[in-house]
Amino acid sequence: MAGKDEIIEKAKNSILDYDEKMAEIAAQEALKEGISPVEVIEKGFTAAMEFIGEQFEKGEIFLPHVLAASEAMNAGIAVLKPEMDKLSEESKSLGKVVIGTIEGDIHSIGKDIVVSMLGIAGFKVIDLGKDVAISRFVESAQKSKPDIVASSALMTTTMVCQVQLEEQLKEAGIRDQVKTMVGGAPCTQTWADQIGADIYAENASDAVAKLKKAVA
């Protein structure tokens, strides 16, 4: 069996090679060797993701690479998660984000890109999926106490639900405990201002930049 340094190196390289299988193997080997899952994530996966993030910012790699890296990391973390839950460990994160495509809307690719980019940037992201009932956003926020509640809408007919999300967060008494973010093609800064959302993100990079500021 390989030593700790080698396994962590393998974890790192699996991300840089966009290799889900290798990430899973590295994670399994780490568990077998009794290496702390948090250490594997922070020194292996996250370290690689930081490099990926830098490369992306420089314009040397692009979305396909970033998303593939993110998928490899998620594959590795999925293997480690049961052990982490057992040890009640959580890796460091910049902040927690609850996100989903708003009720009535099934368009998810934009939101999926944001989820991946936020993950790479070091946020813990709870992705509720698509066509997420407003009540589910609220329940998830109540349960997981995120820093940010983010919703995506692609149609003028569904973006109106983002207004209702603001209202229901207020009714649940938690609106002031979170910052809200809106995005999606018909959304604009003016829309965010109009409905009282804290943040408008034009794309995934914008979301990362603005959320980093918001949790700072």
Add this chain to the structure above:
Amino acid sequence: MLRANIPAGQEHIEGLGLEMLNKPDLKLINEITVDVLENVGIETKDSEALQLYADAGCEVDFEKCVAKIPEYLVEDALRSAPGRVKLTAIDKKKDLVLRSGPYVNWAPFGVGIQFLEFDANGKHKVRASTEADLKKSMAICDWCDGFNVADPTIAARDWTEKGRADLHEVQTALCNTTKPFTFGEPDSDSFDDYFEMAKIVYGGDEELARKRPLINVCNCPTSPLQICENSTQITIKAARRMIPDVIISMSMAGGTGPITLEGTLLTQNAEVLAGVILAQIANKGAPVTYGSATTIMDLRRGIASGGAPEMALLSAAVAQLSQFYGIPCGDAAGCWTDSKVPDAQAGFEKGMTGMIPALAGANLIFGGGLLEMGQTISLEQLVIDNDVICMINSLLKGMHVTESRLSLDEIEEVGIGGHFIARASTRKSMHEQSNPLVFDRNMRGSWERNGSKDAALAAHEKVEWILENHNPCGLDRDVVKELEAFVARQDKEFLK
């Protein structure tokens, strides 16, 4: 009478055309599409649609909400879907029959969410679109001969959450054009309201409102291979009411479809066919047409690109697929741009993306007035695009080589030197020449004396003239009032 050299059957193409895909290509696309429909299937959460698919013979997983569609249903649906679909207009003479085959028509873009306020110094402002903006847009589209239909181009966002924005948009359309229009994407619960409004236009005549629905619809699947409930309901309800429905896939190669254009053409084909099949299951013979706004996801920029040459190719492929299937191509994206302003980028991208599907024979190419990938509408761009469209229409004429047109007798009569300007034949046919309204062809002196305007500024002046001088309303004053009253009542209901 003695006749010589009588022509036997000859192969000839009239006009200027483009045949990018050949028959084996189209056949293979269809075969693999069938594989996708049979083995991967289409997802919809609409239980009525799933039941319709199941009753027609599809393998339906009601838990996963996936319908797998067998080949024979594809064939049946394409056989029963009509090859000609009529878009009815307030002015009957302007009815547009979309006919499967290489016959080209043009539409403005629908639906944007922002309006460009023109500034003569180029510092244009962009803001949320309103009902008043839509009214102006309708007048421009109604006036411009380049547009065969006058689709509402923008949403009346001043009515969001304040009333029935959709009915305001429909009413604005009905009162500001006599051309046909497609309303996109309607609320599937509102067909009764749209019917009531058509009835009002026809003075209460229900039969006429049913036969000539006036408010044509569209809906979009969500790539890859999903159709949301509102969309399936639009298809089912439109089919049962015999209202033309164009099913417009908006897939993105590299994003919601495979990286190859061919692969994304495949998934989008499956999505559209799934809609066509649903329409035919709901009501055999329903007027349903093939639509596409499929393009690439620009992976360097993380956006869908409206001005990309790839989109032009996809629209051309869609035109050919529609012809292969024998149903009209009710909306192919063309005359689009990623530019935020009416500039050189807009000019070229619109020309390129308009021309290619036109050459391929798309029955209705939509994009006039569009800027910024469909986010923004500009009245000036509508007028510029009118020129672009008319020029492309001139291109489509190609050359028609006949002895008469080769004009030997003219050439012999004028002889060597001289000119043809004063000939009767010249006078007779000069009006057939291309004649842009805002693109300037004059010599510099004339152009300077006229104010040295570029196309955008010239278009702006045209916009002002049209809005000042053109009354597009084809309804009596009392009909307009009745429509307004109906909408006001629905606004009250909405706010309750």
